[in-house]
Amino acid sequence: MASTLPAVAPTGTEHRPGPVVRRTVGRSVAARVRPWALLAPALLVLATLLLWPLVRVALLSLQDYGLRQIVTGESSWIGAGNYAEVLTSAQLWQVVLPNTVGFAVAAVSCTVVLGTAVGVLLASLGRLARTIVSSAIMAAWAMPAVTGTYVWVWIFDADRGVVNHVLQTLGFQAQPVNWFTDRWSFYAIVLLNVVHHGFPFVAVTVLAGLLGVPRELLEAAEVDGAGAWRRFFSIIVPQLRQVFAVVIILSTIWDFKVFAQVFLMPGGAGTNREVLNLGVWSYVESFGQNRYGFGSAIAVLLTLLLLAVTVVYVRTIGKEEL
Numbered sequence: 001m002a003s004t005l006p007a008v009a010p011t012g013t014e015h016r017p018g019p020v021v022r023r024t025v026g027r028s029v030a031a032r033v034r035p036w037a038l039l040a041p042a043l044l045v046l047a048t049l050l051l052w053p054l055v056r057v058a059l060l061s062l063q064d065y066g067l068r069q070i071v072t073g074e075s076s077w078i079g080a081g082n083y084a085e086v087l088t089s090a091q092l093w094q095v096v097l098p099n100t101v102g103f104a105v106a107a108v109s110c111t112v113v114l115g116t117a118v119g120v121l122l123a124s125l126g127r128l129a130r131t132i133v134s135s136a137i138m139a140a141w142a143m144p145a146v147t148g149t150y151v152w153v154w155i156f157d158a159d160r161g162v163v164n165h166v167l168q169t170l171g172f173q174a175q176p177v178n179w180f181t182d183r184w185s186f187y188a189i190v191l192l193n194v195v196h197h198g199f200p201f202v203a204v205t206v207l208a209g210l211l212g213v214p215r216e217l218l219e220a221a222e223v224d225g226a227g228a229w230r231r232f233f234s235i236i237v238p239q240l241r242q243v244f245a246v247v248i249i250l251s252t253i254w255d256f257k258v259f260a261q262v263f264l265m266p267g268g269a270g271t272n273r274e275v276l277n278l279g280v281w282s283y284v285e286s287f288g289q290n291r292y293g294f295g296s297a298i299a300v301l302l303t304l305l306l307l308a309v310t311v312v313y314v315r316t317i318g319k320e321e322l
Contacts, residue, residue, distance in 0.1 A: 054303075061296035070292075082297035091273070091281070100256060100277040100302075103187055107255040110195045112248060115202020120232070122203060123210040134204065141200035145260040152193045153265060156180070180266040183274045193261045198254065202247045209243035210236065249310055256306055259283070278302040 061083070063069070064076040086092060118137065122130050140148075155162050158178040167173045179185045213236060221231045237244070259279040262268045268275055270284035278298060286295025 057296045057299055060293050061300050063293045065293035065296075066290050078293070082294050083301070085294065086297050086301060091276070095274060096276050096278055096281050099183075099187065099275065100279075103190065103258070103277065104252060104255040107191055107194045107198070107258075108248060108251045110191065111198045111251050111255075112202055112244070114195060115199040115247070116206050118199060118203035119206030119210060122207045134207075137200040137203060140196055141198075143197065145197060146264060148197050149193055149261050149264045152189055156189050178266075180268075181272065186265065186267070186272075186275045190258070190261050190265065194255060194258060197261075198251060202251070205243055205247050206240065209240040213239045245313070249313055252309055252313070253306055256309070257302060278305075 062077060062079060064078045064081070068074075069076060122133060125133060154160070156164075156179045158164060158176045158180075161176075161179075163179070164173070164176045168176070179189060217235050217239075218231055221235055226234065257279050258277065262275065262277055262280050263283065265275075268280060270276070270280070270288050276284065279302065282295045282298035282302065284295075285291045285298060289295075
């Protein structure tokens with residue numbers, strides 16, 4: 001009698017992957033590798049231009065590096081000596097850190113508030129008026145920091161400044177005032193400069209977010225009797241939380257490491273040590289005093305401070321999202 005049992009495949013061939021499985025695995029690997037292969041040239045350029053200088057600064061901060069080391073090429077390693085000197089310096093705690101942190105808080109707050117107000121104004125305008133106003137404020141953002149700083153220096157100049165001339169003409173002061181010698185008036189001028197230069201970015205970014213807020217939500221809230229302030233804080237602000245996170249983080253980074261707006265002001269290059277911030281202090285110690293290791297330590301601490309502020313804020317936003 002002929003056997004009716006089904007034929008059994010030879011042992012060892014049951015689990016052998018076929019061509020379809022191999023092609024699927026190959027495509028999966030290629031899909032993972034392709035983005036990195038496309039990004040590799042840009043990552044290489046960034047590593048060359050950014051990563052190596054950061055590593056170099058970190059290495060210099062561990063050395064007593066000055067003119068002698070530049071000439072001889074020798075390395076004088078002192079470990080954390082520069083950091084200990086920075087952290088125990090009265091200049092840091094009494095002048096530099098209060099100037100840096102206090103100015104950054106004031107500048108970020110004023111920039112975000114003014115930029116948000118201008119963004120709301122732009123959203124309420126018609127297309128033609130919005131284009132004209134946006135172009136006008138973007139001119140301030142496009143102006144180089146050096147040019148803008150010299151304009152503000154001229155406005156508050158002790159001899160030929162507009163402010164002194166107007167105040168004397170109106171009888172508010174008898175003699176010209178040098179606004180750059182006092183710590184508070186100095187940073188008030190820097191604040192005007194930085195806010196004037198930075199608010200257009202916030203305004204345009206907030207405008208882009210506002211145009212994406214559903215009109216139905218605002219109309220429904222208005223029908224329910226919600227006023228303009230209530231609609232703004234209850235609907236617009238939650239909808240733009242990610243937008244505000246971006247502009248606050250970027251403004252914080254920019255305003256913590258502000259340099260040109262301080263350095264180019266009269267006395268800001270180190271002659272008036274009461275107005276130094278971390279960025280200018282690092283430059284003055286490095287290139288003014290030829291203490292490159294000490295200046296590098298200040299730069300590293302500034303970088304770590306910025307990273308800490310950014311990480312804390314991003315984690316806070318992430319928790320709110322959850």
